[in-house]
Amino acid sequence: SDPNVVYVGMGEHAIRGVMTSHGDGVYRSTDAGRTWMHLGLDRTRSISRIRVHPDDPDVVYVAAQGAPYGANEERGIYRSTDGGETWDLILHVDENSGASDLAMDMTNPRILYASFWDHRRLPWRVVSGGEGSGFWKSTDGGDSWQEINAGLPELMGKTAIDVSRANPDRLFAMVEADPGGGLFRSDDAGDSWTLVSESWTIRARAWYYIEVYADPVDEETVYVMNAPFMKSVDGGRTFSSVAVPHGDQHDLWINPLDNEVMVNANDGGANVSFNGGDTWSTQQNQPTAQFYRVNLDDRFPYHVYGGQQDNSSVAIASRGPGGIGWKDWYSVGGCESARPDFDDDDPRFVYAGCYMGIISEYDHVTNSTRDIAAYPVMPAALQAREMKYRYNWSAPILVSDFDSDVIYHASNYVVRSQDRGMTWEEISPDLTRDDDSKQGYGGGPITNEGAGGEIYGTIYGFDESPHDPNVLWTGSDDGLVHVTRDGGGTWTDVTGEWGEAIVNAVHVSPHDPATVYIAVTRYKFNDFTPLAYVTRNWGESWQAIADGIDDEAWVHVVREDPVQPGLLYAATETGVYVSFDSGEDWQSLQLNLPNTPINDLMVHERENDLVVATSGRSFWILDELQPLRQAAEVADGEHHLYAPGHVYRWAGSGGFGGGGGGQNPPPGAVIDFVLGAGFGADTAASPEVTVEILTAAGDLVRTMSTDPDDEVSPGASPLSVERGANRVVWNLRHESIPNIPGAYVFGSLQGRRVVPGDYQVRLTVDEWSMTQPFEVRMDPRLDVPLSAYIEQDRFVADVANELAAIHRAASVNNDVRGQIESAMERIGEHDDTESLVAEGEDLAGELETVADSLYQSRTVDGQTVINFPTRLKFQYVFLHGNADADQPGVSMGSRDVLSDLRARWTVHQATNQELLGPRLDAFNRMLGDAGFSVVIVPPRPPRPIS
Numbered sequence: 001s002d003p004n005v006v007y008v009g010m011g012e013h014a015i016r017g018v019m020t021s022h023g024d025g026v027y028r029s030t031d032a033g034r035t036w037m038h039l040g041l042d043r044t045r046s047i048s049r050i051r052v053h054p055d056d057p058d059v060v061y062v063a064a065q066g067a068p069y070g071a072n073e074e075r076g077i078y079r080s081t082d083g084g085e086t087w088d089l090i091l092h093v094d095e096n097s098g099a100s101d102l103a104m105d106m107t108n109p110r111i112l113y114a115s116f117w118d119h120r121r122l123p124w125r126v127v128s129g130g131e132g133s134g135f136w137k138s139t140d141g142g143d144s145w146q147e148i149n150a151g152l153p154e155l156m157g158k159t160a161i162d163v164s165r166a167n168p169d170r171l172f173a174m175v176e177a178d179p180g181g182g183l184f185r186s187d188d189a190g191d192s193w194t195l196v197s198e199s200w201t202i203r204a205r206a207w208y209y210i211e212v213y214a215d216p217v218d219e220e221t222v223y224v225m226n227a228p229f230m231k232s233v234d235g236g237r238t239f240s241s242v243a244v245p246h247g248d249q250h251d252l253w254i255n256p257l258d259n260e261v262m263v264n265a266n267d268g269g270a271n272v273s274f275n276g277g278d279t280w281s282t283q284q285n286q287p288t289a290q291f292y293r294v295n296l297d298d299r300f301p302y303h304v305y306g307g308q309q310d311n312s313s314v315a316i317a318s319r320g321p322g323g324i325g326w327k328d329w330y331s332v333g334g335c336e337s338a339r340p341d342f343d344d345d346d347p348r349f350v351y352a353g354c355y356m357g358i359i360s361e362y363d364h365v366t367n368s369t370r371d372i373a374a375y376p377v378m379p380a381a382l383q384a385r386e387m388k389y390r391y392n393w394s395a396p397i398l399v400s401d402f403d404s405d406v407i408y409h410a411s412n413y414v415v416r417s418q419d420r421g422m423t424w425e426e427i428s429p430d431l432t433r434d435d436d437s438k439q440g441y442g443g444g445p446i447t448n449e450g451a452g453g454e455i456y457g458t459i460y461g462f463d464e465s466p467h468d469p470n471v472l473w474t475g476s477d478d479g480l481v482h483v484t485r486d487g488g489g490t491w492t493d494v495t496g497e498w499g500e501a502i503v504n505a506v507h508v509s510p511h512d513p514a515t516v517y518i519a520v521t522r523y524k525f526n527d528f529t530p531l532a533y534v535t536r537n538w539g540e541s542w543q544a545i546a547d548g549i550d551d552e553a554w555v556h557v558v559r560e561d562p563v564q565p566g567l568l569y570a571a572t573e574t575g576v577y578v579s580f581d582s583g584e585d586w587q588s589l590q591l592n593l594p595n596t597p598i599n600d601l602m603v604h605e606r607e608n609d610l611v612v613a614t615s616g617r618s619f620w621i622l623d624e625l626q627p628l629r630q631a632a633e634v635a636d637g638e639h640h641l642y643a644p645g646h647v648y649r650w651a652g653s654g655g656f657g658g659g660g661g662g663q664n665p666p667p668g669a670v671i672d673f674v675l676g677a678g679f680g681a682d683t684a685a686s687p688e689v690t691v692e693i694l695t696a697a698g699d700l701v702r703t704m705s706t707d708p709d710d711e712v713s714p715g716a717s718p719l720s721v722e723r724g725a726n727r728v729v730w731n732l733r734h735e736s737i738p739n740i741p742g743a744y745v746f747g748s749l750q751g752r753r754v755v756p757g758d759y760q761v762r763l764t765v766d767e768w769s770m771t772q773p774f775e776v777r778m779d780p781r782l783d784v785p786l787s788a789y790i791e792q793d794r795f796v797a798d799v800a801n802e803l804a805a806i807h808r809a810a811s812v813n814n815d816v817r818g819q820i821e822s823a824m825e826r827i828g829e830h831d832d833t834e835s836l837v838a839e840g841e842d843l844a845g846e847l848e849t850v851a852d853s854l855y856q857s858r859t860v861d862g863q864t865v866i867n868f869p870t871r872l873k874f875q876y877v878f879l880h881g882n883a884d885a886d887q888p889g890v891s892m893g894s895r896d897v898l899s900d901l902r903a904r905w906t907v908h909q910a911t912n913q914e915l916l917g918p919r920l921d922a923f924n925r926m927l928g929d930a931g932f933s934v935v936i937v938p939p940r941p942p943r944p945i946s
């Protein structure tokens with residue numbers, strides 16, 4: 001009805017117990033997704049389907065599946081006739097049964113079909129099935145409904161429904177039931193049903209799938225989404241699998257005008273097909289990974305690790321040449337639920353887990369893995385009480401910071417290996433509540449769920465003290481916290497008063513061995529209160545520290561900054577928070593981070609970065625935490641310059657973005673500063689703001705300004721600043737080389753790279769200034785001495801100075817020649833000036849010959865470079881860029897070229913000086929004697945390159 005109107009229903013409807021986020025209702029866009037408006041229905045939590053009237057975009061129906069973890073009166077079918085301004089609940093079954101699907105007869109949009117699902121998620125079980133499951137039909141646009149369950153099983157679980165556009169009397173319904181479940185078909189618009197396929201392939205793991213789609217053109221073709229993408233061309237009687245880029249299919253859209261065009265959504269992303277599913281587009285252009293946890297090593301550049309939902313473990317560099325692309329990541333053992341750990345300094349061996357206790361060792365050198373489980377069994381579909389070890393879906397793995405041969409793996413017990421997993425020993429009793437009533441089958445009453453996500457009574461949070469290898473802390477998913485101070489010999493229960501809950505993370509303060517932070521969640525008990533606690537006395541008492549965190553932003557992790565005591569970061573269900581006072585108060589640190597759950601975060605101490613693992617938007621990095629660490633130094637309303645962190649002269653092509661995916665860190669030194677409350681108050685006369693880079697000795701290297709001087713900073717753009725926080729990135733280069741006005745440059749005139757060492761930055765605002773030191777470091781991957789950088793610097797400086805002199809000479813030449821030509825036009829109007837005109841023309845011609853030797857004026861772009869012979873300028877620019885390499889050192893060839901170019905420049909320079917000196921003086925005397933104005937040589941000398 002209007003392709004610019006788009007409705008979005010929030011909240012995942014495939015309610016996984018290990019990573020599912022609820023939503024906040026419905027959003028609408030009237031400009032094809034550019035902007036959005038929230039339309040309410042906040043407490044529906046999970047919306048499974050939206051249908052829009054084909055003739056009126058203001059008439060919209062919403063299928064609200066409801067809260068996964070508790071009773072929810074807001075479940076059912078909603079209707080709006082005013083574009084979402086108001087809503088009516090037009091079909092409600094009960095507080096436990098939500099609308100799992102909704103179909104509309106597009107030949108008669110007053111006819112609607114709804115499927116309902118009686119379900120509940122518990123931390124230890126998925127309940128799927130009950131009296132509320134079934135199908136409903138309306139023939140009056142939702143004003144009234146009747147059940148259409150004739151011929152269907154008495155006890156049903158999850159359900160789905162669709163109506164054929166090719167034949168609106170034909171319906172397809174997926175039904176979870178046993179016996180008698182599968183695909184049902186009705187050929188009389190729902191009056192009766194026939195079971196056409198009870199294949200387990202299309203109904204296995206029903207709570208996670210159960211999706212059916214009728215082909216809009218062919219009434220015999222129907223698709224069912226499960227782990228495979230299933231297609232039937234005989235009305236649902238038989239199915240074949242369609243190859244798709246990834247497993248676990250959850251949604252399908254088929255173009256109603258061309259059934260060869262379809263979009264498939266699965267656990268790996270989205271794919272488009274233009275040939276009915278024969279081939280599909282890539283998923284490698286969608287940074288939508290869901291990561292359970294994050295870990296960081298200390299390589300250069302450091303790598304980021306995590307387990308990606310329904311994919312694999314992942315390791316990826318924090319920066320790369322030209323950006324970070326999908327080819328830059330690789331797997332390091334384990335599987336999707338991995339919590340990889342390793343020796344931070346030498347991560348040759350990576351230990352990564354998988355569900356049901358799988359753990360492997362990955363060897364970076366051999367690119368091989370080996371299973372090292374303490375008790376290698378696969379307890380799929382068993383009751384938890386039957387298992388020797390109860391492992392969480394994402395069980396903790398920890399390599400000791402004190403001895404990288406020591407590995408911990410936590411189930412309901414803590415086991416330890418001291419020989420890279422060849423042998424293990426239990427070093428704890430059961431550290432959970434060990435409630436037998438919560439250790440049965442993972443699913444029911446119809447379908448069991450035994451993939452490991454419902455195993456309960458497990459250790460979920462685990463940490464080794466950075467102060468003492470004998471101190472270990474555990475937190476269980478049923479709410480207990482334990483500590484040992486003798487390497488596992490004895491354990492003490494130090495549980496606080498938060499009740500049965502998930503202790504999602506335990507973090508020992510890097511500054512105080514008695515201080516420990518824990519993040520506690522109760523969302524699986526339908527309680528979304530943010531809970532975080534700290535003990536400062538080894539667990540004898542706990543203090544709640546969640547003030548300032550939004551309601552329902554339950555806390556996944558709290559970590560303390562390794563440099564600044566009391567500076568805390570919290571990963572929550574809705575974003576990142578920061579506290580500057582040990583958790584007394586929190587404020588959002590969202591910035592440009594997408595609105596997505598943050599499952600984990602870590603600080604990279606060496607690089608001053610905060611790295612987060614999101615659920616749906618991959619890894620994100622906040623570069624340079626220095627302003628947060630120095631926040632206490634800023635006086636209210638005053639200007640302030642933060643001390644920058646160190647920066648590397650990176651040996652690589654650099655680039656801020658690219659690669660089709662991740663962005664590199666800012667390309668240079670990050671300079672953060674605050675402009676106080678009074679800045680810009682007088683909008684007509686804001687003071688100039690300058691940022692100057694100086695050597696440790698105080699020599700000026702670079703100037704950046706809101707009002708740049710072209711003589712000081714050729715071609716510089718003005719700084720853009722505002723009252724409050726500002727960030728400038730210095731690219732580790734000297735000032736640019738001034739160009740010949742109007743001349744094309746093939747290459748770059750950017751200033752040369754600086755030598756690694758100590759520098760200063762000075763911020764000046766009007767008469768106020770502040771200076772801070774920082775360091776430019778060598779790329780640690782390069783085995784070169786500092787002297788190589790110094791040698792390169794002097795060579796490139798020589799090239800730059802000579803190039804600047806050439807530009808200045810050509811500029812003056814052009815200026816003088818232009819004056820002579822103007823004089824000739826004036827002289828030509830008078831008699832008896834033939835000798836003067838002849839001398840002027842000769843002088844101008846000879847100047848033009850010199851200028852033509854210095855640069856090619858006919859070159860205007862990269863194509864014309866190959867049309868017209870290059871001149872001296874071109875070769876100097878090329879040599880400058882070639883010698884100013886990211887890897888230091890000066891080749892013999894470069895020295896030879898400079899020697900040859902210098903010889904040529906010396907000749908042209910002498911000729912130019914002769915013409916602009918004695919020859920021009922003589923010509924000016926002739927002009928003066930004849931009563932004409934003389935030609936003036938621009939007085940400014942060439943600016944030396946520092």
